[in-house]
Amino acid sequence: MRISTAQFYESSAANYQKNFANAVKSSEEASSLVRVNTAADDPVGASRLLQLGQQASMLDQYTANTNAIKATLGTTESVMTSIGNVLQRARELAIGAGNGAYADADRQATASELGQIEEQLLSLMNTKDESGKYIFAGSKGDTVPFSRNSDGTYSYNGDQTTLNLPIGDTMSMAANSTGWEAFQQAINTSRxxxxxxxxxxxxxxxxxxxxxxxxxxxxxxxxxxxxxxxxxxxxxxxxxxxxxxxxxxxxxxxxxxxxxxxxxxxxxxxxxxxxxxxxxxxxxxxxxxxxxxxxxxxxxxxxPDSFNVSRSPGNPSTAQVTASTVSNAADYNGSFPTGGAILKFTSATGYELYASPFTADSKPVSTGSLVGSTATAAGVDFNLSGAPQAGDQYVIAVNNHQTQNILDTVSQLRSALLAPISTDPVLGQRFTAELSAGISNLTSGTEQLSSALSSVGGRGAALDTQTEANASISLANKQTQSAIRDSDPAEVMTRLTLQQTMLQASQLAFSKIAQLGLFNKV
Structure with a gap:
């Protein structure tokens, strides 16, 4: 078979370029020790590296979520511990107030300290985190969770939603504890x-x-x-x-x-x-x-159930609901929303009652017209002072007395201590009963707080376990990526040496064979 001079030069150039490209690639690999730079280098390995990279990104997000939850749990645990210490002091004062040697002045002095405890509790329960969000407000971080009503009782303004963050492929964890869970659900023993x-x-x-x-x-x-x-x-x-x-x-x-x-x-x-x-x-x-x-x-x-009714800030009128009582037990038990309600006036006399929360799609559960100054809705009479106007809204919270806010417990105990009883044995006996109820509810509130604190501790322990698991997975991920992507230094240097030798040999062979042409013999 005859080979033309042109074919010889083309074949030699192609082989040289191939050997040169292989040597350059191996040289770059020897410098970076990275074997897979593009999918063309190793299609299967590149696909696996992409999957491992996505997993690594998720693990990084889990780590960020874990750190955020740890910070929130740490703040929550610290505040709950402080509240527990304050409640313990309140209980000590209540037990001491039962001392038969105490005079009215002694009990009033105790009530004064309880008043300070009440303010301290309110402040602690309205604690903010480092980002300025209220830690016990649920998902309503910008809303003050606990507020004092005009009658001296307290209301929870947050919600029952926990903010769950993923910390593993199949595991999420609540970053917060709601005030509803920690402070509102203490069993009321005096109901x-x-x-x-x-x-x-x-x-x-x-x-x-x-x-x-x-x-x-x-x-x-x-x-x-x-x-x-x-x-x-x-x-x-x-x-x-x-x-x-x-x-x-x-x-x-x-x-x-x-x-x-x-x-x-x-x-x-x-x-x-x-x-x-x-x-x-x-x-x-x-x-x-x-x-x-x-x-x-x-x-x-x-x-019986009682109601806390608050006027919406944007009401056109200044009318207030001054009293609310169940007037028809059958209607109340059958139709009044158990989770709270919204009383909305559609005119100066007409009104509608909606289940809370009120949305654009809400349907009224009861309608009616004022009779004098009383609006009767779903078996409950609401007495108003002043003339309402269309657009007035009133938020109604229902208290079924099954549970009691620890702030209300301290407030009731303080009120009982303020009443003079030294000159009347009957009043003294009533005070003793009220004191027993207060101490019992303080115990109940402390137990509820301990349960919430245990939940925080349990989440912290689970978080530590998951953190270790994520760290192990992350290490395995890095090792697997390295095994697929990185080069063996000894292997790549051996290959580079071989390819450089082959490149030199091809150069030498080309020069020798090129001298065999006819023009060199003329």
Whole structure:
């Protein structure tokens, strides 16, 4: 086979360029020790590196989320610990206030310190993080979570939404703790009430406390199903309890309703998850206890739902809702929104009631017109002062007394301590019952706070575990990327040496063969 001079030069140039390109590439690889620069270098490896790069980016985001959550949890834990210490001091003061040697001035001094504690709690519960967001407001970080109402009670203005951030491929974690979870959901042990129904004028001889819930499940299942109850005192040693249907349920009370006016241990009545304190105050000349105690009667019920109504800032009028009461229990239980409501006036007399939160698609659950100064909606009467106008809105929060804000607990305890009782033993007995309720609710609030604090600690521990797992995955990711992308220095230097040798050989061969042409023989 004959090879032309042109073919020889073209073939030699192509081989030389190929060898030269291989040598240059290997030289660059030896300098950077990177084997895969483009997909053409290793299509399968490049695809795998792309996947690993995406995973590395996600791991970096997980690390950023982890650091953000750690910072928030650290702030939350610190604030909750401080609140726990403040509540412990409040409980110590409450227990000390039960000292029989305390005078009214001593209790008022204690109330003054409780007032400072109340302000301190409010400040702590409205703590902001380093970015200026309220840490206990849920997703409403720009809204003050707790505020004092005009009647001295407190409202939670945040929501129940936790801000979840991904910290792993299949794991997300709440970065915040809501004030609703930590401070609003403490079980209210003082959610029943008694009222003297006979005699018409209270003679002070029989005092029956509002009671403390000692077993929530029994109270909710048994007590609530039979209310209202009537407690009749038949003699100086026996009482009778009947339920709403007139059934005698005294057998479910401790000692079957028996008590002694002289033995304090029998003056505590346990009934369907409720503990009632009984005080018998015989007066001078009461020689026949049966005669003076028999005929006393009390009603016993759960506290009815109450409402906190606030005027929207943008209302056209200055009208305020001054009172709100349930006027029709059937309508209220059947249609009033349990999560709160919005009362909106469509004219000077017409109004509509919406479930909260109110949106453009909301449908009214009740409508009506003012009767005098009263708006009745879904079984609740709202009394207004002033003339409302179209566009007025009122935000209605429902308090079913199942739970109680710890701020309200401290406030109620402070109010109880301010009342003078030294000159009236009956007032003293009522104060003792209120003090017991306050201490019980402080304990309940502390337990709820401890539960929220445990949640923070648990998330912190889980975060540490996930951080270690992410670090291990990140290390494996880097090692795998290195194995695919990076070159073996010994291998690449050996290859470079070989390619340089081949390049030199091709140069030498070209020069030798080029001398074999006919023109060199002429």
């Amino acid at each position: 029943s009430q008694t009222a003297l129904t006979s005699p018409a004028v209270n003679d002070g001889r029989v005092l029956l406390s509002d009671g403390l819930v000692s077993a929530s499940a029994t109270y909710n299942n048994r007590f609530r199903s039979g209310e209202p109850y009537t407690v009749d005192f038949l003699s100086g040693t026996q009482l009778k309890i009947t339920d709403a249907s007139g059934n005698d349920v005294t057998a479910e009370a401790s000692q079957n309703g028996a008590f002694s006016s002289k033995d304090a241990t029998t003056q505590s009545i346990n009934f369907r998850g409720l503990e009632l304190r009984l005080n018998i105050n015989l007066q001078a000349g009461d020689t026949d206890p049966d005669a003076v105690i028999a005929g006393h009667s009390f009603s016993l019920t759960s506290k």
